[in-house]
Amino acid sequence: MSKEDTHLTDEQLLLSLEGELPARAEKRVRAHLGACWACRARRKELDDTIAGVVRAYQSEFEGKLPPIEGPRALLKARLRQLSSGEKSKGFVLRRLGLTAAGVCGIALLGVFLFRFGIARRSPSQLRELTVSSPDSQLTPGATVLANRWAVCSQANVKNKAVPAVLRQAVFQEYGLQGADLGAYEVDYLVTPALGGADDIHNLWPESYSAEWNAQVKDALEDRLRDLVCDGSLDLGKAQREIATDWIATYKKYFQTDKPLAEHLRRRAP
Amino acid sequence: MSSGFSRSEPLQGLRSKSGGGFRRAQERLEEEVAALFEQFRGPLLRYLANCGMSIPDGEEVIQEVFLSLFQHLQHGKSRENLASWLFRVAHNQAMKRHHQIRRDLEWRAEAAAEEDVADPGPNPEEQVVNNQTQRRVLSVVSAMPEKDRRCLSLRAEGLRYREIAGILDMSLGAVSVSLARSLSRIAGSAQGGENS
Numbered sequence: 001m002s003k004e005d006t007h008l009t010d011e012q013l014l015l016s017l018e019g020e021l022p023a024r025a026e027k028r029v030r031a032h033l034g035a036c037w038a039c040r041a042r043r044k045e046l047d048d049t050i051a052g053v054v055r056a057y058q059s060e061f062e063g064k065l066p067p068i069e070g071p072r073a074l075l076k077a078r079l080r081q082l083s084s085g086e087k088s089k090g091f092v093l094r095r096l097g098l099t100a101a102g103v104c105g106i107a108l109l110g111v112f113l114f115r116f117g118i119a120r121r122s123p124s125q126l127r128e129l130t131v132s133s134p135d136s137q138l139t140p141g142a143t144v145l146a147n148r149w150a151v152c153s154q155a156n157v158k159n160k161a162v163p164a165v166l167r168q169a170v171f172q173e174y175g176l177q178g179a180d181l182g183a184y185e186v187d188y189l190v191t192p193a194l195g196g197a198d199d200i201h202n203l204w205p206e207s208y209s210a211e212w213n214a215q216v217k218d219a220l221e222d223r224l225r226d227l228v229c230d231g232s233l234d235l236g237k238a239q240r241e242i243a244t245d246w247i248a249t250y251k252k253y254f255q256t257d258k259p260l261a262e263h264l265r266r267r268a269p
Numbered sequence: 270m271s272s273g274f275s276r277s278e279p280l281q282g283l284r285s286k287s288g289g290g291f292r293r294a295q296e297r298l299e300e301e302v303a304a305l306f307e308q309f310r311g312p313l314l315r316y317l318a319n320c321g322m323s324i325p326d327g328e329e330v331i332q333e334v335f336l337s338l339f340q341h342l343q344h345g346k347s348r349e350n351l352a353s354w355l356f357r358v359a360h361n362q363a364m365k366r367h368h369q370i371r372r373d374l375e376w377r378a379e380a381a382a383e384e385d386v387a388d389p390g391p392n393p394e395e396q397v398v399n400n401q402t403q404r405r406v407l408s409v410v411s412a413m414p415e416k417d418r419r420c421l422s423l424r425a426e427g428l429r430y431r432e433i434a435g436i437l438d439m440s441l442g443a444v445s446v447s448l449a450r451s452l453s454r455i456a457g458s459a460q461g462g463e464n465s
Contacts, residue, residue, distance in 0.1 A: 011449035020430050020445065049456040056406035057425045061315050068310060071328050075306055075335055076299065082339060083295045144324045198325055 008032055013043045017050070066144055070199030077165040131174070132212040133247060134189055134204035138173055141189045141243030142199035151195050152229035162186045162203060170203045183207060185214045189246070190239050191221040194228065211259060212247050219263040220250040227253075295343075302339045305351065306331075312426045313359050319422040320415075322363055330362045353432040356423060360436050402459075409458045413451060420447040 008016075008029060015021045016029045033040050162170075167186045176184070184205035190196030206214045224242060227233035241249040251257055310331055317327035337358055342348065410418055416437065423433045430444045439447070 009449070010453045011445055014449045014452060015445055018430070045456050046452050049452045049459070052402060052406055052459070053410075053421065053452070053455060054425055056403045056410075057315065057319070057422070059403055060407065061311075061318070065311060065314055066324065066328070068307065071310065071332065072303065072306060075332055076303055078332065078336060079299045079302060079339055082336060083299060150323075192325070198328065 007036065007042075008039045010042070010046065013039065013046055017043065017047060066142060066197050066199060067201070070142060070197065070201050073169060073200050074163070074166055074198075077169050081165055131184065131205055131207045132210040133245070134206075135174070138201075139189050139204040140201055141239070142197040142202040143190055143195045143239050144197045148228055148231075148235045151193070151225070151235060154193075160188070160192050162188075162198075166198070166200060166203065169200055170205055173200070174205050176205055183209060187214050187217065190243050191225075193221060193225050194238055194242065195235060196239075211264075212250075213259075213264075216250065216259040216263045217246055219260070220246060220253065223253050224249075298339065298342055302335055302342070305338065305355070306335050309352065309355050313355060316356065316419075316422050316426055317359060317363055319410075320360075320363055320419055322366075326366065330359055330366065333362055334359045350432065353428065353435060356426070356428060356432070357436040360419070405458055406455055409455050410451075413454065417447045417451045420444055421451045424448055 012021075012025075012029055016026060016033075021029060033043065170186050171181060171184075184207055186203055187206040188196045189202050189204060192198070196202050206217070208214065220242065224233065224238040228235050228238050241252075250259070254260060313331050313334065314324065314327045317330060318324060322330070334355060338351070338355065341354070347354075410421065413421070416439070419437055420433055420439075423436060424430075428436070430441055430448075433439070434441050434444045437444075
């Protein structure tokens with residue numbers, strides 16, 4: 001076998017498979033492959049390996065990525081916020097050509113309205129609807145790709161902050177624009193501490209004043225997480241139960257019809 | 270990899286349009302970015318997850334990437350090869366969060382094992398073979414150096430060698446060496462498995 005007939009390297013075979021070789025080099029590789037069974041077999045092995053890698057990548061995540069609706073809604077809200085920020089900067093200050101004196105005048109008017117309570121509605125004027133359970137159409141619950149090991153190896157993050165734009169989107173979705181927003185906690189239906197997702201389908205406005213309120217739900221979440229992490233409750237089952245009816249789940253796991261007194265201690269925002 | 274992005278709307282000078290025109294152009298841009306999000310969120314999320322990032326962290330990074338894209342286009346910057354741009358920005362954002370990144374391939378392999386027991390599927394024998402092959406590939410990939418893993422992941426998402434080189438700041442030759450090395454290892458593991 002002459003030097004020219006030595007076998008092709010994996011890199012040469014791969015570049016040829018990928019169409020990344022210059023024309024002359026490709027011609028040489030093809031000529032070699034025409035004569036060399038071993039290199040043809042190796043080329044096929046590499047091709048099969050690529051197919052295996054693609055299958056592994058695809059099946060690893062198939063059906064496991066969280067639904068796109070929540071992240072898409074969040075992005076749209078953030079884009080709209082970004083656009084309106086740009087618009088107000090450009091439109092108010094540049095396009096209308098307000099002078100510095102005009103801007104100062106508006107600021108003074110704002111201070112006046114604020115001081116005399118004209119611009120703000122007092123909390124008593126705002127309506128408050130008591131919400132204890134989420135609307136299952138709007139908030140069916142959503143989880144991330146996580147198993148028991150992943151959930152239990154992370155710290156138990158309580159009351160994870162919800163981005164402001166997502167909070168607004170939730171209030172809008174529940175028709176609470178005119179309500180006293182301070183009376184609600186935008187809460188995760190399936191808590192992130194049990195693999196719940198940052199997804200609008202997993203968020204709802206929960207009244208502080210309700211008997212079945214966020215503090216009571218926090219106690220349930222802690223209980224379920226403990227059970228999941230000590231292996232006595234399946235993670236998927238815990239997620240399903242809390243997403244289906246968290247109050248019934250609380251009653252089941254605490255063997256009570258009413259929230260326990262120690263869970264009702266902190267009710268105010 | 271085609272971005273599928275319309276190039277008909279030149280955005281240079283978007284800010285100089287009149288009020289109504291400005292608003293309409295902004296809305297069109299929002300729609301275009303949302304359409305790109307639909308197209309690329311999955312591939313980007315897979316790439317970030319394959320780099321060891323958790324799905325929620327990946328979602329956050331992707332939000333930032335698309336907000337950056339919006340600003341990039343709003344300022345009339347280049348629309349050439351947006352797919353490559355998206356992966357590059359996602360990669361850079363992921364690097365910034367490197368301290369938060371944890372390798373979760375082990376627990377994903379564990380998850381796959383749990384699912385095998387819980388849901389064997391309609392054809393158990395085929396399922397077992399597929400799962401074994403998948404686990405073998407993922408286990409070899411998880412043991413690879415980080416750069417090789419990223420090269421392979423980007424190639425699996427359809428990026429060409431030159432694009433991968435740009436994203437990972439490597440030479441073209443280094444990309445081909447890395448991919449050849451990775452595939453040789455995976456192929457070798459299959460032969461090892463058959464022989465054992």
